[in-house]
Amino acid sequence: MNASRIAPIALYQEVAERLRQRIFSHELPPGTWVDEQALAEHYGISRTPLREALKVLASEGLVTLKPRRGCYVTEISxxxxxxxxxxxxxxxxxxxxxxxxxxxxxxxxxxxxxxxxxxxxxxxxxxxxxxxxxxxxxxxxxxxxxxxxxxxxxxxxxxxxxxxxxxxxxxxxxxxxxxxxxxxxxxxxxxxxxxxxxxxxxxxxxxxxxxxxxxxxxxxxxxxxx
CATH class of the missing domain: 1.20.120.530 (GntR ligand-binding domain-like)
Known part of the structure; x- marks a missing residue:
């Protein structure tokens, strides 16, 4: 492996950015439940990078994760x-x-x-x-x-x-x-x-x-x- 070569952006990071922009544009408005299966099919990826992307967005406060229930776009009061x-x-x-x-x-x-x-x-x-x-x-x-x-x-x-x-x-x-x-x-x-x-x-x-x-x-x- 060439140590000087820059690694490409991880797939989950790219997915996180696409979802982030959809949230900011309110294409995915606050309170919307995230349909993991539909999104995975839409992006042509498995659920693993999608779930990693959602963890990133959760750490930023943009989505709220519910154990065993999935997640939804955070509603701000x-x-x-x-x-x-x-x-x-x-x-x-x-x-x-x-x-x-x-x-x-x-x-x-x-x-x-x-x-x-x-x-x-x-x-x-x-x-x-x-x-x-x-x-x-x-x-x-x-x-x-x-x-x-x-x-x-x-x-x-x-x-x-x-x-x-x-x-x-x-x-x-x-x-x-x-x-x-x-x-x-x-x-x-x-x-x-x-x-x-x-x-x-x-x-x-x-x-x-x-x-x-x-x-x-x-x-x-x-x-x-x-």
Whole structure:
């Protein structure tokens, strides 16, 4: 065997990725029972790699395994979203704080360029374009923060958030509000004000949660803070 040769992606990993995308697109919506036999036949594989793939998705919280009964796509509750967004606000806030300290001039130039795409998409009411630029901005901050543990946990939590049936940017006025929040985050980063960047990012994440709650018609618990 050639030790320098890169092994191909294991079959179960490819199956896991295909199922992951079907879950994220809601082709397999939350609560759907996974028909192992039908999927195995659809992909032309045995149940062994399929079950290994489902174990991977279960570890990510995307499916829930039931011993001797199979599994179903995880249903995320309003309480789940409250708790996940609360943790996300802390983690992404830390990324913003660290980025304000670590960012090079080229990093800041990149953030300005991404923000320009946000402004452009908002002006055109291009929700898809805004979402992509928004994701790019957050990923850039995570890369600048350069903490692989933060990146890993944030990535896992974002997978869970994708189980939500709604998208915060479809809440009336949310796109404009998000743009203002991004402007404030960028200003804090350019000023290298870590505390302000963290505070603005946490507000931004929690505003996204509030927008989802409005869409779902759910009421958030009354705030106990100032």
């Amino acid at each position: 309003e309480r789940d979203l409250d708790e996940v967004f609360s943790v996300m606000s802390l983690l992404e806030g830390e990324c913003a704080r660290a980025s304000a300290r670590k960012a090079s001039e080229s990093d800041l130039t990149r953030l300005r360029a991404i923000h320009a795409e946000l402004e452009k998409a908002a002006a055109a009411t291009d929700i898809d374009g805004f979402f992509e630029a928004n994701q790019a901005f957050h990923v850039a901050l995570q890369q600048i923060a350069d903490n692989r543990w933060l990146l890993q946990v944030i990535a896992d939590l974002r997978k869970v958030i994708k189980l939500s049936r709604h998208h915060s940017l479809f809440s009336e006025g949310r796109l404009e509000q998000s743009l203002v929040e991004h402007r404030e985050i960028l200003q804090a980063l350019l000023a290298r004000d870590g505390e302000r960047a963290e505070e603005r990012m946490r507000t931004h994440i929690l505003s996204g949660r509030a927008a989802l709650a409005r869409i779902a018609g759910a009421k958030l618990p009354a705030s106990t803070g100032a």
